[in-house]
Amino acid sequence: MMSRSKKRPRITLTQNGALKVHDLETFVDAEGRPLPVKPVTLLCRCGASRNKPYCDGTHAKIGFNGGKKPGGKPDRVVEYKGKEITIGDNRAVCSRDGSCYRGSPTVFIPSKFKWIKPDAAPKEEIIRTVRQCPSGSLSYRIGGVWYKDWDSEPMIKVAKNGPLEVKGFIELEDDMGSRPESAEHYTLCRCGGSKNMPFCDASHKTNGFEDES
Numbered sequence: 001m002m003s004r005s006k007k008r009p010r011i012t013l014t015q016n017g018a019l020k021v022h023d024l025e026t027f028v029d030a031e032g033r034p035l036p037v038k039p040v041t042l043l044c045r046c047g048a049s050r051n052k053p054y055c056d057g058t059h060a061k062i063g064f065n066g067g068k069k070p071g072g073k074p075d076r077v078v079e080y081k082g083k084e085i086t087i088g089d090n091r092a093v094c095s096r097d098g099s100c101y102r103g104s105p106t107v108f109i110p111s112k113f114k115w116i117k118p119d120a121a122p123k124e125e126i127i128r129t130v131r132q133c134p135s136g137s138l139s140y141r142i143g144g145v146w147y148k149d150w151d152s153e154p155m156i157k158v159a160k161n162g163p164l165e166v167k168g169f170i171e172l173e174d175d176m177g178s179r180p181e182s183a184e185h186y187t188l189c190r191c192g193g194s195k196n197m198p199f200c201d202a203s204h205k206t207n208g209f210e211d212e213s
């Protein structure tokens with residue numbers, strides 16, 4: 001666990017500016033290699049920096065608007081009830097990293113209308129898989145208790161051509177008042193195209209966003 005003497009990292013952002021990450025120690029690339037951080041590290045979320053994942057001020061030149069946009073998916077949890085476990089899913093914050101259908105391909109079937117089958121695999125497998133979801137879009141309920149926050153050390157990972165994957169209860173202070181689905185883990189847009197800013201909504205999959213400028 002984090003020592004009490006250390007400051008807990010936090011993220012602050014304003015609607016049209018960079019992400020400001022305070023007191024972060026663990027910042028890694030998609031392969032887990034450490035990336036440099038400062039006491040306050042500015043990260044790009046407009047998608048246009050030439051120094052990704054860091055901010056180089058381009059958002060001001062291009063008139064970046066980081067507000068929510070019309071046409072996004074409903075920001076609510078849909079419940080898929082099974083005999084032993086209920087799976088919750090919020091499509092508005094899914095980053096489509098694919099860990100669900102790789103982990104439990106009989107349960108998570110993206111091509112189906114009712115795409116989650118909570119009785120199609122043992123409960124233990126489903127729990128393992130849900131806990132791999134980086135965005136917090138997936139959660140589960142057993143009996144009357146919802147589970148959506150896990151136990152992990154604070155860190156941010158830069159997904160390849162995708163969002164920032166935040167873990168470990170890093171507080172998000174957003175002047176639009178957004179709250180992550182899980183306070184413990186969530187994914188933040190860095191392509192500039194999400195309709196549900198500041199969260200990733202998987203728009204990077206279709207708008208051609210790439211890390212290389």
Ligand code: FES
Nearest residue numbers: 189190191200203
């Ligand atoms: S990085 Fe996923 S929508 Fe922007």
